[in-house]
Amino acid sequence: xxxxxxxxxxxxxxxxxxxxxxxxxxxxxxxxxxxxxxxxxxxxxxxxxxxxxxxxxxxxxxxxxxxxxxxxxxxxxxxxxxxxxxxxxxxxxxxxxxxxxxxxxxxxxxxxxxxxxxxxxxxxxxxxxxxxxxxxxxxxxxxxxxxxxxxxxxxxxxxxxxxxxxxxxxxxxxxxxxxxxxxxxxxxxxxxxxxxxxxxxxxxxxxxxxxxxxxxxxxxxxxxxxxxxxxxxxxxxxxxxxxxxxxxxxxxxxxxxxxxxxxxxxxxxxxxxxxxxxxxxxxxxxxxxxxxxxxxxxxxxxxxxxxxxxxxxxxxxxxxxxxxxxxxxxxxxxxxxxxxxxxxxxxxxxxxxxxxxxxxxxxxxxxxxxxxxxxxxxxxxxxxxxxxxxxxxxxxxxxxxxx
Amino acid sequence: xxxxxxxxxxxxxxxxxxxxxxxxxxxxxxxxxxxxxxxxxxxxxxxxxxxxxxxxxxxxxxxxxxxxxxxxxxxxxxxxxxxxxxxxxxxxxxxxxxxxxxxxxxxxxxxxxxxxxxxxxxxxxxxxxxxxxxxxxxxxxxxxxxxxxxxxxxxxxxxxxxxxxxxxxxxxxxxxxxxxxxxxxxxxxxxxxxxxxxxxxxxxxxxxxxxxxxxxxxxxxxxxxxxxxxxxxxxxxxxxxxxxxxxxxxxxxxxxxxxxxxxxxxxxxxxxxxxxxxxxxxxxxxxxxxxxxxxxxxxxxxxxxxxxxxxxxxxxxxxxxxxxxxxxxxxxxxxxxxxxxxxxxxxxxxxxxxxxxxxxxxxxxxxxxxxxxxxxxxxxxxxxxxxxxxxxxxxxxx
Numbered sequence: 001x002x003x004x005x006x007x008x009x010x011x012x013x014x015x016x017x018x019x020x021x022x023x024x025x026x027x028x029x030x031x032x033x034x035x036x037x038x039x040x041x042x043x044x045x046x047x048x049x050x051x052x053x054x055x056x057x058x059x060x061x062x063x064x065x066x067x068x069x070x071x072x073x074x075x076x077x078x079x080x081x082x083x084x085x086x087x088x089x090x091x092x093x094x095x096x097x098x099x100x101x102x103x104x105x106x107x108x109x110x111x112x113x114x115x116x117x118x119x120x121x122x123x124x125x126x127x128x129x130x131x132x133x134x135x136x137x138x139x140x141x142x143x144x145x146x147x148x149x150x151x152x153x154x155x156x157x158x159x160x161x162x163x164x165x166x167x168x169x170x171x172x173x174x175x176x177x178x179x180x181x182x183x184x185x186x187x188x189x190x191x192x193x194x195x196x197x198x199x200x201x202x203x204x205x206x207x208x209x210x211x212x213x214x215x216x217x218x219x220x221x222x223x224x225x226x227x228x229x230x231x232x233x234x235x236x237x238x239x240x241x242x243x244x245x246x247x248x249x250x251x252x253x254x255x256x257x258x259x260x261x262x263x264x265x266x267x268x269x270x271x272x273x274x275x276x277x278x279x280x281x282x283x284x285x286x287x288x289x290x291x292x293x294x295x296x297x298x299x300x301x302x303x304x305x306x307x308x309x310x311x312x313x314x315x316x317x318x319x320x321x322x323x324x325x326x327x328x329x330x331x332x333x334x335x336x337x338x339x340x341x342x343x344x345x346x347x348x349x350x351x352x353x354x355x356x357x358x359x360x361x362x363x364x365x366x367x368x369x370x371x372x373x374x375x376x377x378x379x380x381x382x383x384x385x386x387x388x389x390x391x392x393x394x395x396x397x398x399x400x401x402x403x
Numbered sequence: 404x405x406x407x408x409x410x411x412x413x414x415x416x417x418x419x420x421x422x423x424x425x426x427x428x429x430x431x432x433x434x435x436x437x438x439x440x441x442x443x444x445x446x447x448x449x450x451x452x453x454x455x456x457x458x459x460x461x462x463x464x465x466x467x468x469x470x471x472x473x474x475x476x477x478x479x480x481x482x483x484x485x486x487x488x489x490x491x492x493x494x495x496x497x498x499x500x501x502x503x504x505x506x507x508x509x510x511x512x513x514x515x516x517x518x519x520x521x522x523x524x525x526x527x528x529x530x531x532x533x534x535x536x537x538x539x540x541x542x543x544x545x546x547x548x549x550x551x552x553x554x555x556x557x558x559x560x561x562x563x564x565x566x567x568x569x570x571x572x573x574x575x576x577x578x579x580x581x582x583x584x585x586x587x588x589x590x591x592x593x594x595x596x597x598x599x600x601x602x603x604x605x606x607x608x609x610x611x612x613x614x615x616x617x618x619x620x621x622x623x624x625x626x627x628x629x630x631x632x633x634x635x636x637x638x639x640x641x642x643x644x645x646x647x648x649x650x651x652x653x654x655x656x657x658x659x660x661x662x663x664x665x666x667x668x669x670x671x672x673x674x675x676x677x678x679x680x681x682x683x684x685x686x687x688x689x690x691x692x693x694x695x696x697x698x699x700x701x702x703x704x705x706x707x708x709x710x711x712x713x714x715x716x717x718x719x720x721x722x723x724x725x726x727x728x729x730x731x732x733x734x735x736x737x738x739x740x741x742x743x744x745x746x747x748x749x750x751x752x753x754x755x756x757x758x759x760x761x762x763x764x765x766x767x768x769x770x771x772x773x774x775x776x777x778x779x780x781x782x783x784x785x786x787x788x789x790x791x792x793x794x795x796x797x798x799x800x801x
Contacts, residue, residue, distance in 0.1 A: 136766065141441055
């Protein structure tokens with residue numbers, strides 16, 4: 001193997017100006033979106049890597065200020081389009097913190113179950129593209145086959161496959177549809193076998209381990225310094241999972257493990273995410289089995305829309321409906337921060353209200369942005385092929401990074 | 404005169420069949436990988452997408468022949484020509500079958516284009532020159548990805564040529580000749596009364612190790628997964644042919660598939676007994692015909708009585724009839740000596756090609772330095788070991 005230690009030090013090679021500068025992206029098959037990385041190369045060894053982000057900047061944070069509180073939910077879908085429910089959840093949790101309303105248990109369970117299922121979908125996209133980058137192209141198709149089942153479940157609940165906007169301030173948009181237990185149950189029954197198949201194809205594969213073990217190593221202290229969260233941090237050995245450490249939305253009622261590894265390389269991140277697939281299944285199963293009955297929205301008539309029938313028959317409900325639809329609801333002045341464990345790491349929404357019906361400021365602390373910061377140090381002194389594996393293991397979403 | 408006419412006819416026939424087969428090999432690859440990946444594959448042009456190769460060819464031929472302004476024009480144009488011509492030349496020394504008599508004429512001829520007394524060296528030489536195509540394409544394109552791809556490819560192909568030559572040398576010691584036809588004819592000897600002495604069956608199975616080594620080298624030599632680094636699209640976009648379009652791209656594409664086919668033919672000739680069946684028993688010559696007739700009947704059954712999908716209503720019976728016809732042709736006395744050896748030869752080649760495709764759908768790819776380490780640290784010593792062991796066995800045995 002090319003021992004990079006026997007090559008000259010990066011600065012020495014750089015100073016002699018015999019390096020090649022390669023613009024990887026923004027159109028490149030493996031940058032998973034419009035990420036541009038400027039690489040200084042000595043042969044195939046990367047001496048310096050600079051990430052250039054911002055190609056997918058959409059100004060979502062600013063747009064939020066022009067919408068009513070409830071209308072922001074669909075915007076949060078578009079931030080991290082692979083795990084939109086986690087974004088919905090962080091936002092509604094922050095707003096609910098300002099409003100101080102009680103969410104009924106059924107809504108909590110529905111939120112938890114669907115967020116975990118969409119975490120599986122997000123990890124499947126990661127696994128498929130990561131394996132495709134390393135050359136195992138069939139994995140991509142297998143992962144997307146299973147993801148299709150998840151998208152069908154999400155469509156069943158919300159009417160939409162990807163941009164579900166299923167969560168609402170005060171609960172969820174709709175009650176669970178008829179026959180949902182059977183569909184979700186069937187998926188939860190089938191999926192463990194599928195994970196076994198993925199592991200059969202990859203975990204023991206000598207080429208896969210050669211390509212991933214020891215690649216993209218970063219010590220835990222560096223990860224913490226650069227603000228990396230999520231599976232990357234857990235693969236370095238820190239047992240930090242917001243679902244466990246600062247439980248939200250009733251996660252303390254579920255029993256699950258936080259998988260960790262200590263190697264902090266691409267393989268460890270792969271193993272952590274594979275274990276997380278199984279843990280998410282466990283949580284979703286518990287939510288399915290223990291789904292409480294009752295209301296799916298909080299008893300807060302000035303915030304949640306009244307039932308259709310009530311609206312047609314009761315004067316008061318009609319007034320509330322009219323007010324909520326035309327001008328939205330007011331949120332007490334103040335600021336709140338709520339964070340959730342998204343598939344990529346700590347996802348936080350910082351919400352400021354001036355007492356009006358529109359947010360004064362919405363700021364997102366997105367995990368992809370934090371994780372991407374470490375790209376430069378991680379790619380330094382590695383090979384181009386390793387950089388692809390390392391990029392894949394970071395599992396970033398450019399929409400999440402650039403917002 | 405006869406010789407010239409016959410040679411021209413044979414060349415034309417082989418060229419036509421070979422080029423068509425290359426186009427259809429790509430169709431087979433797409434279909435097989437699609438089914439591995441739970442997809443359908445090409446199915447829009449013609450029944451089961453069978454006309455897809457034709458449309459692909461037309462598309463590539465009629466695309467604008469773009470030459471970027473920043474390339475070194477001479478070498479840029481030369482590279483695909485070298486690539487495709489070298490890939491196509493080496494098929495000329497492969498023997499496909501024994502001496503046959505052309506029906507109704509009484510003319511006897513060999514199945515195969517030429518029989519050089521150094522036949523084995525020709526494919527090796529051609530692939531050696533073929534490296535220039537890749538290196539020149541990468542360099543002359545003036546594109547960084549292409550340059551990296553070209554560098555990788557030339558380093559890889561040169562490295563793997565060595566263990567490949569060594570793993571070929573092992574069986575050559577056993578056969579004691581470089582003439583491919585004589586090599587195959589030696590494998591036609593029958594052992595224990597029923598087994599043909601294929602290369603991999605003789606000398607305590609030691610050539611089997613050489614065969615495996617040869618196959619691994621063949622994957623590397625033709626730049627296929629798990630050794631497809633020169634065109635690793637997730638790293639280098641399209642590698643050395645990033646800047647190529649239309650027919651020039653098609654040339655590289657064709658060269659890759661031609662190289663695959665030739666190397667599979669070479670493996671068949673050296674290790675798998677060429678056109679001889681695996682075992683000998685009375686009536687072994689009827690097996691090819693029976694295989695075709697049986698599969699034809701299966702298609703007829705599933706196309707008429709047990710129809711599952713409506714769109715197979717016409718295609719399956721049609722193919723069933725065609726297959727039955729091919730099968731019956733194997734029983735015609737004057738066609739039998741031609742078709743039966745060809746069947747065994749082609750089925751071995753197709754099996755090896757299927758292996759290529761299967762591996763491509765399954766395995767991830769190596770990293771560049773791991774690949775070189777694999778070549779020099781593992782393949783090279785093992786092939787030398789096999790060579791010495793074979794030499795020892797041959798010296799003791801003979």
